Amino acid sequence: MIQRELYFDHAASCPMRPEALEALHHWSTEVGNPSGSHRAARRARRAIDDARDQLSELCGFEPRGVIFTSGGTEADNLALHGLGKASRGTVVVSAVEHPAVIEPARQLGATLVDVDATGTVNLEAVRSTISHDCRMVSVMAVNNEIGSVQPIATVADLCREFDEDIVVHSDFVQGFSWLDPRTVGARVDAISLSAHKFGGPKGVGALLVSSRCAVRPQLLGGGQEAQRRSGTPNVAGIAAMAVAAQKASNERESEVIRVSRLRDRLIQRLLAACPSAALTRPGPQAAVSPHIVHVNFAGLSSEALLVLCDREGLCASAAASCASGAKANSHVLMAIGVDQSVLNGSLRLSLGYTTTESEIDQAVEVLAACVEKLVAV
Amino acid sequence: MALSGGVDSSVAAAVLLEQGHEVVGITMKLWGGESDSGCCSVSDVDDARRVAQQLDIDHYVFNFSEEFDRYVVDPYVQAHRDNRTPNPCVECNRHLKFDVLLRRCDELGFDAVATGHHARVCRVDGASFVARGADAAKDQSYVLYPLTSSALERVMFPIGHLHKSEVREQATRLGLRTARKPDSQDVCFITHTHGRETFLGDRIALRPGRVVDLEGNEIGTTEAVELVTIGQRRGLNAAGGTEPRYVVDIDPASATVTMGPREALMVDATVLKNMVWARGTRDGEVFAQTSAHGSPARARCMVADDGVELRWDEARVRVAPGQSVVLYVNDCVLGGGIAS
Numbered sequence: 229m230i231q232r233e234l235y236f237d238h239a240a241s242c243p244m245r246p247e248a249l250e251a252l253h254h255w256s257t258e259v260g261n262p263s264g265s266h267r268a269a270r271r272a273r274r275a276i277d278d279a280r281d282q283l284s285e286l287c288g289f290e291p292r293g294v295i296f297t298s299g300g301t302e303a304d305n306l307a308l309h310g311l312g313k314a315s316r317g318t319v320v321v322s323a324v325e326h327p328a329v330i331e332p333a334r335q336l337g338a339t340l341v342d343v344d345a346t347g348t349v350n351l352e353a354v355r356s357t358i359s360h361d362c363r364m365v366s367v368m369a370v371n372n373e374i375g376s377v378q379p380i381a382t383v384a385d386l387c388r389e390f391d392e393d394i395v396v397h398s399d400f401v402q403g404f405s406w407l408d409p410r411t412v413g414a415r416v417d418a419i420s421l422s423a424h425k426f427g428g429p430k431g432v433g434a435l436l437v438s439s440r441c442a443v444r445p446q447l448l449g450g451g452q453e454a455q456r457r458s459g460t461p462n463v464a465g466i467a468a469m470a471v472a473a474q475k476a477s478n479e480r481e482s483e484v485i486r487v488s489r490l491r492d493r494l495i496q497r498l499l500a501a502c503p504s505a506a507l508t509r510p511g512p513q514a515a516v517s518p519h520i521v522h523v524n525f526a527g528l529s530s531e532a533l534l535v536l537c538d539r540e541g542l543c544a545s546a547a548a549s550c551a552s553g554a555k556a557n558s559h560v561l562m563a564i565g566v567d568q569s570v571l572n573g574s575l576r577l578s579l580g581y582t583t584t585e586s587e588i589d590q591a592v593e594v595l596a597a598c599v600e601k602l603v604a605v
Numbered sequence: 606m607a608l609s610g611g612v613d614s615s616v617a618a619a620v621l622l623e624q625g626h627e628v629v630g631i632t633m634k635l636w637g638g639e640s641d642s643g644c645c646s647v648s649d650v651d652d653a654r655r656v657a658q659q660l661d662i663d664h665y666v667f668n669f670s671e672e673f674d675r676y677v678v679d680p681y682v683q684a685h686r687d688n689r690t691p692n693p694c695v696e697c698n699r700h701l702k703f704d705v706l707l708r709r710c711d712e713l714g715f716d717a718v719a720t721g722h723h724a725r726v727c728r729v730d731g732a733s734f735v736a737r738g739a740d741a742a743k744d745q746s747y748v749l750y751p752l753t754s755s756a757l758e759r760v761m762f763p764i765g766h767l768h769k770s771e772v773r774e775q776a777t778r779l780g781l782r783t784a785r786k787p788d789s790q791d792v793c794f795i796t797h798t799h800g801r802e803t804f805l806g807d808r809i810a811l812r813p814g815r816v817v818d819l820e821g822n823e824i825g826t827t828e829a830v831e832l833v834t835i836g837q838r839r840g841l842n843a844a845g846g847t848e849p850r851y852v853v854d855i856d857p858a859s860a861t862v863t864m865g866p867r868e869a870l871m872v873d874a875t876v877l878k879n880m881v882w883a884r885g886t887r888d889g890e891v892f893a894q895t896s897a898h899g900s901p902a903r904a905r906c907m908v909a910d911d912g913v914e915l916r917w918d919e920a921r922v923r924v925a926p927g928q929s930v931v932l933y934v935n936d937c938v939l940g941g942g943i944a945s
Contacts, residue, residue: 531667532713535713536714538665554634554650554667554670555668602712605711
C-alpha cells in the first residue's frame with residue numbers, strides 16, 4: 229500500500245497555514261482571559277481585538293459587528309435564531325443550504341426556496357416566497373457539495389427593495405477563499421465564517437453582522453462579545469483565524485486563477501480517463517467556485533470507489549454523510565433533481581491552496597485505476 | 606472484519622491481527638430508526654470505530670440501509686401479515702452480511718470477510734461447511750445456514766473456537782471499550798420500550814380475531830391475529846378448558862386462531878422449502894434444529910423437487926410456518942430451509 233496522501237477534500241477542511249499555526253502556538257502560551265482587567269487579560273484582549281479589526285477590514289463589516297464563535301455551525305445557528313425582528317415569523321432559506329442552516333431553519337418552520345438544475349437559487353421563487361411576515365432570508369455564498377455560486381447580492385437587493393426589515397444572511401463558509409466578502413458586505417446583513425476552511429484552526433469561526441442588526445444571544449453567560457455570545461473566547465484560535473484570513477485574502481486573486489486552472493485540468497483529464505465519469509452539475513464552470521469538482525460515475529457505487537481511493541491514499545468525499553459516518557443521500561443533489569444512480573455514484577473532489585499540478589495528475593491516475601478495478605468486477 | 610460494535614467482532618479482529626492478517630474494519634449501517642443498540646445503531650458504529658482505533662486498523666462504514674429495509678425489515682413485516690414466523694437474523698446473514706457485504710468486499714479486493722459469530726468452518730471431502738462454535742450455549746451456526754460452500758471459501762469466524770468467557774477476557778485484556786458491553790438480544794430494529802406490537806402496528810393493520818377450539822366453538826378473542834404464533838400458549842383470551850391449550854392453526858383470511866391440546870400440535874413430518882444446501886442435496890439421517898438455541902432432533906431427510914420432507918424419529922410439535930430448520934450431521938451444517 230502506498231504511503232503518499234493525495235488530499236482532495238479541502239471543502240471539508242484544509243491544511244493550517246504555517247503563519248496561523250505560529251499564531252496559534254504563540255497565543256496558546258498566553259495565560260490571560262480577555263474578560264479580566266489586569267495586564268495579562270489586556271494582552272489576551274488585545275489579541276482578539278486585533279483579530280476583530282482585521283476581519284472587519286477583510287470583510288467589509290464594522291469591528292463591533294464581528295462576533296467570534298466556535299465555528300461556522302455556531303455562526304449559522306446564531307444568525308438563524310438571533311437575527312431579525314423577533315415579532316416576525318418566517319424564515320426563508322434555499323433548498324441547498326448546509327445542514328448548519330437547514331436544521332435550525334427547520335426548527336423555525338422555515339420555507340425552502342427551490343434551486344434550478346445548476347443548484348442556483350431561483351430568484352423568482354425568492355420574490356414570490358418572501359412576505360412582510362418574513363424575518364430573514366439566508367442563502368449561502370458557495371454550495372459546499374457542488375460549488376454553485378449563489379447570487380446573494382441580487383437576493384439581498386431584492387429583499388431590501390421589498391421590505392427593509394428583512395435581514396439577509398449568507399453562509400460564507402465555502403466562499404471566503406474564493407470570493408471577496410467586501411463585494412457583498414454592504415449588501416447583505418450578515419455572513420458566517422469558519423476558520424478551518426481558509427487555513428485557520430478547527431473550532432473557531434465568526435458571524436459578522438451589519439450595524440443595523442440587533443442580535444439575540446443564544447449562548448448566555450458572562451456576556452462576552454458585547455453580550456452577544458458568552459463564553460471565554462478561544463484567544464489562540466481567533467488570533468490564528470485572523471492571520472489565516474489575511475493570508476487567504478492576500479492570495480485570493482491569484483489563487484482563484486491558479487486553482488481554476490488546476491480544476492479545469494482535473495476535469496479534462498478525469499473525463500478523458502474515465503468514460504463513466506460525468507460532471508454532476510450541468511452548465512458552465514464559470515458559475516462554480518474554483519475549488520469544487522463534483523462528478524458521478526455511471527453504474528458505480530461511490531461508497532466503494534472512495535474506499536479503493538482511500539487505500540491508494542486519495543482523500544475525497546461523497547459530500548453527504550450521516551451521524552454514523554455512512555454515506556447519506558444528498559439533499560443538494562436531490563434538490564437539483566438527479567436520479568438515484570447519480571446519487572449512488574457521486575463523488576466530490578475539492579482543491580485548495582496547497583494543491584499542485586502533480587497532485588492533480590496523480591489523483592486522476594488513482595481514480596482511473598480504481599474505477600477500472602470496480603468496473604472489472 | 607465486519608465490526609458490529611459488539612465484543613465478539615472486536616475480539617475477532619484482534620485474533621486476526623495476532624494471526625498476522627491485514628485487517629480492515631467495516632461496519633454496516635443498516636437501521637436508521639430507533640434501536641436499543643446492540644447491532645448497527647449509531648452508538649454501535651461509534652463503538653466499532655473506537656475499537657478499530659484501539660486496534661489501529663482502518664475503518665469504513667457502509668450504508669446498506671436500503672438493502673436492509675428491502676431484505677430484512679419489509680419481509681419481517683410482510684411475514685407477520687401472512688402469519689408466518691420470520692427470522693430476520695437469518696435474512697440479514699443471507700442477504701446482507703454474506704451477500705451484499707461479501708460482494709462489496711470482493712469488489713474492493715479483499716481476500717475474506719470475517720465475522721464475530723460463534724461458529725466454525727469444517728472441511729469435509731474438500732468442501733467447507735459451517736460448524737457449531739465451541740461454546741454450545743452461544744453457538745450461532747443455526748443462523749448461518751444460508752452460506753454455501755463456495756461463499757465459505759471467503760469467510761472466516763475467528764472466535765468460533767473460543768468460549769464467551771474467553772472472548773470477554775481477551776477484550777478486557779486488550780482494553781477494548783466493548784469488553785463489558787451486553788450481547789445484543791432480540792431483533793435489532795425493535796426496541797424494548799416500544800416493542801414488536803408498536804413496530805408492526807405502525808406498518809400493517811393489526812386485526813382482532815376469534816379464537817376457536819378444535820370443534821370450531823368460539824372460546825375467545827385476540828387483539829391482533831398477526832402477532833399470534835403456532836404453538837403459542839399464553840397471551841390469548843381463551844376461556845375455559847382444564848388442560849393447557851396451544852395455538853394449533855391460524856387462518857389469516859378469516860382472522861381465526863384455533864387452539865387445542867398439545868397432542869393436536871404433534872406432527873411426524875415437516876416440509877421445508879427454499880432449501881439452501883452447503884454443497885449438493887443429501888438424503889438420509891440428520892439432526893434437525895428448529896430454533897436458534899433449540900436442541901436438534903433426529904430425522905430422516907427426503908429430498909423432493911421443491912424442497913425437503915423431514916420425517917421425525919419422534920413426533921414433535923409442529924414447526925411454525927416461516928421458521929428456519931437447519932440440518933446437521935456431526936455438528937456441521939448441511940443446509941437448511943423454511944418450514945411451510
